[in-house]
Amino acid sequence: MKIRNNILKYYLKNCIFINGTAYAGKSTMCKMLAKKYDLILCGENYGLDRLLQIITPEEQPNLSYFKTMKDWQEFINRTPDEYLAWIMGNSREAADFEIAELIRLSGDKRTIVDTNIPLEILKQLADYNQVAIMLSPQSLSVDMFFERDDEEKLFLLSQIKQAADPEKTLQNFRDCLAKFNSQEIYDEWLNSGFFTIVRNDAETDTRLETVDALARHFGL
Template sequence: MDLKNVYFVIGTSYAGKSTIVKNLAKKHNGLALEENYHDEKLPELDSKEFPNLTYTRDLKDWHEFIRRTPDEYVTWINNVKKECEIVELQILEELLSKAENQDKKIFVDTNISIETLHKISDADHVLVMLSDPQISIHRFFDRPDPEKQFLYQLMLEEPDPQAALDNYREILTRICSKEEYEMLENSGFKVIYRDEDRTQEETVRLAEELLKITD
């Protein structure tokens, strides 16, 4: 694939990845592949080939989802990322094969691994966005999006809601670990740190500067 017009954004939760992808695409008349863009392929995936991605698709009782141990959940998450990478690259290939997208900039909120990004892209096309890991852990259920509120309600329905919440907090602590943060920070790609005092417009300009994006 020719990825000269493709810009990847990776990083932690609450760092602004979805927002920067949307804002850059809007400003540069490009395409935004937003968080979990692989979901468009979910209905057609083979559960034997993608057992982790299709786990939630085929789940009969969502209470099973939140009852998993932190070890089980983290293993699942890591395997999901590997499967996501395959599907996301397929979607990109399909987009880039269309004539109308040849000259468009494409901004991608991605699950593609650091290792793969180093193979297929370069330092001028990958941006890392980071926020304090504690924000992700303690503010996870503050977000109004339906997915997180759905999970929160499931925990409240458990026989011991507090134990269910504590279990999920431990899961988040594992996912948002210091090791994960440092791996992203030291990935070799340009980094933007979350700053509550910086406006969205200022973040866009900073991203453009780091990625050397011009009109």
């Protein structure tokens, strides 16, 4: 079964999307805009528990990777090309779920989405004023990855320390992050044709100015 794009676009008309690179402020902006303008918030990994109940290795091999992998050492020692293919595969497979979930959630109320839906799909399902791209330099995405004190990153770091060669494994994982945050992929975001905001450093607090710029763009 295939649902035509014009039908999906109609049912997603109340959704506004923020996508882009890590450490660009996407999650923060979604939360601030949702609070300020009384929007439904679909934050990072929204609906993950439901998604995990639905996926199967046959239909969603990338999303099911954590069920099928040998162990965490396999995960952290994949090549950069393998890591990139997995990340891209996750985005494509999750897009089906995101679209279905957003149709269910958005209804008649505007909804802001911290999304990973690929650019080529967003271009088919959303208008210019429904999408914003937020970007940060590769140095932020790679060098600051383990500086966030959250459980996921602390767990990965603990697994890297258990590797046969922790320094080599850490460098390999950084190479994986760099591959996903390469200049080529950055340029795809930058030249997507969507409204774009670039975060050039992590020191200056530009949250209020960015919220205002996004609100104007989205027509809030």
